[in-house]
Amino acid sequence: MKTLTKLWIGLGVLIILSPIGIILPEHFKAGSAWGEWGTDEMQKLVGYIPQGLKKLSDLWNAPMPDYAFKGWEEKGLQYLSFAYIVSAIVGIGIIILVVMGIGKLLARKDD
Amino acid sequence: MHIPDGYLGPSTCGVMGAAILPVWAMALKTVKKTLKAKQVPMLAMGAAFSFVIMMFNVPIPGGTTGHAVGGVLVAILLGPWAACIAITVALVVQALLFGDGGITAIGANCFNMAFVLPFVGYYIYKAISFNSAPDSPRKVIAAAIAGYLAINIAAACAGFEFGIQPMLYHEVSGHALYCPYDLNVALPAMLGGHLLVFGWVEALVTALVLKYLQKQAPELLYDGRT
Numbered sequence: 528m529k530t531l532t533k534l535w536i537g538l539g540v541l542i543i544l545s546p547i548g549i550i551l552p553e554h555f556k557a558g559s560a561w562g563e564w565g566t567d568e569m570q571k572l573v574g575y576i577p578q579g580l581k582k583l584s585d586l587w588n589a590p591m592p593d594y595a596f597k598g599w600e601e602k603g604l605q606y607l608s609f610a611y612i613v614s615a616i617v618g619i620g621i622i623i624l625v626v627m628g629i630g631k632l633l634a635r636k637d638d
Numbered sequence: 639m640h641i642p643d644g645y646l647g648p649s650t651c652g653v654m655g656a657a658i659l660p661v662w663a664m665a666l667k668t669v670k671k672t673l674k675a676k677q678v679p680m681l682a683m684g685a686a687f688s689f690v691i692m693m694f695n696v697p698i699p700g701g702t703t704g705h706a707v708g709g710v711l712v713a714i715l716l717g718p719w720a721a722c723i724a725i726t727v728a729l730v731v732q733a734l735l736f737g738d739g740g741i742t743a744i745g746a747n748c749f750n751m752a753f754v755l756p757f758v759g760y761y762i763y764k765a766i767s768f769n770s771a772p773d774s775p776r777k778v779i780a781a782a783i784a785g786y787l788a789i790n791i792a793a794a795c796a797g798f799e800f801g802i803q804p805m806l807y808h809e810v811s812g813h814a815l816y817c818p819y820d821l822n823v824a825l826p827a828m829l830g831g832h833l834l835v836f837g838w839v840e841a842l843v844t845a846l847v848l849k850y851l852q853k854q855a856p857e858l859l860y861d862g863r864t
Contacts, residue, residue: 530855534683541690548694548705557697560704561827562800562817563642569818579807579815583644589737594693615693618731619686625727626685630678633670 542615546608549594553604591617639704639796639828640732641747643740645817646799647807654799655745661722661753668719677716680858684712685724689731692738696839704836707751707792710759710785711844715851715858721756750795759788759844772859778849785844786837790829793836797821797828 551557559568566576566584591597594614595607646654673681691708698704713721726748732738739747766780801821804814817824851858 530858531679531683533854538683538686538690541687541694545690545693548696552695552697552703555697555699557695557699557701557703559702560639560695561702561831562645562796562819562824563640573814573818575813577644577814577816577818578809579647580644580817583740583742583816584642586643587733587737587741589733589735591735592737594736594738611693614736615690618689618735621735622685622689622727622731623682625731626682626724627678629723629727630673630675630681633666634673634675634678636675 538619542612542619545615546604546611549607549611550604594618639707639747639751639793640729640739641743641796641799643742645740645803646743646746647803647816648742650799650803650806651742651745654743654749658745658749658753661749662726665719665722665726669723672717673720681716681720681724684716684721685727688712688725689728691843692728692732694839696835698831698835702831704831704839706785706836706840706843707755707789708840708843709751709755710763710781710788710840711847713756713760714763714781714784714844714848718756718760721760722752725752725756746796746799750792750799754795755788755792758791759784762787772856773852777852777859778845781848782841782845786841789840790832790837793828793832794825797825800824800828 559565564572566581569580570576591610591614593600595610596613599606599610688708692705695703695705707725709721709725712724716724729739729747729752730744733741733744733747763780763784766783767774767777770776770780798821800817800819801824803817804820807815809815819827848859
């Protein structure tokens with residue numbers, strides 16, 4: 528089998544396993560990454576919401592916030608795991624298209 | 639390590655954006671000179687790998703979470719400039735599509751994870767593995783050390799960027815405008831998690847994949863570089 532084929536299969540396995548990245552933190556009751564709190568968490572942590580942070584925090588409305596579908600925040604882990612895998616597939620699909628585009632512009636066609 | 643919108647003030651975002659622009663320009667220039675058409679799929683693979691590795695959040699029980707970046711491996715296989723482009727694409731998609739990392743912080747996040755991390759990792763790997771055979775265990779050890787140190791130095795950069803905010807921006811009341819934690823808190827917090835846990839994950843990912851490639855695809859360790 529070609530090396531690249533093996534690596535793509537490996538990547539596929541990682542995509543399927545990716546929900547481990549939300550199941551483990553849930554299981555071990557770990558919170559957000561340091562410095563990646565939402566405004567509610569910030570209120571709890573320091574007792575106020577910094578005004579600049581409040582203004583900028585919802586500057587961008589991501590189409591799939593936190594690697595999930597909008598409105599799925601309260602759903603169970605199996606739903607979120609499904610959304611996580613879909614996010615990985617969508618994200619990687621777009622990344623491959625973008626890099627292929629950059630590659631087309633940059634790469635040498637000879638050798 | 640994905641700094642969200644609102645944690646860095648405007649001038650910090652501006653400085654970090656100004657710092658990463660020439661890096662991107664140089665990366666595009668270098669990669670244009672060296673990238674062969676047949677290597678483009680590997681570049682896409684590198685970006686996709688970094689993206690999916692970052693989805694594996696590792697918990698510190700009862701504490702925070704963090705993750706590897708996979709960027710040191712990409713730098714070892716494709717060179718630091720190509721890695722810079724690959725990780726940048728992953729970070730921009732994360733910010734735009736998934737809200738992971740802020741739009742205003744893209745400069746800072748790319749500086750930390752797409753510039754500092756692959757370059758530090760690449761040169762540490764080169765220094766330690768210098769002149770060793772492609773299948774030597776020294777290359778695996780070099781990859782592990784490079785992964786561990788590079789993600790920690792990148793985390794320290796993020797900690798520094800967080801930590802200078804209260805000093806730069808605060809209200810008369812003393813309340814911070816952006817990140818409320820100063821260097822005394824931010825730096826040890828960012829470094830602590832990475833020194834203790836996430837650094838080891840980066841080391842493990844880098845070393846294990848490198849070991850696998852030594853057996854399965856040694857050609858990538860000879861001339862896969864761009």
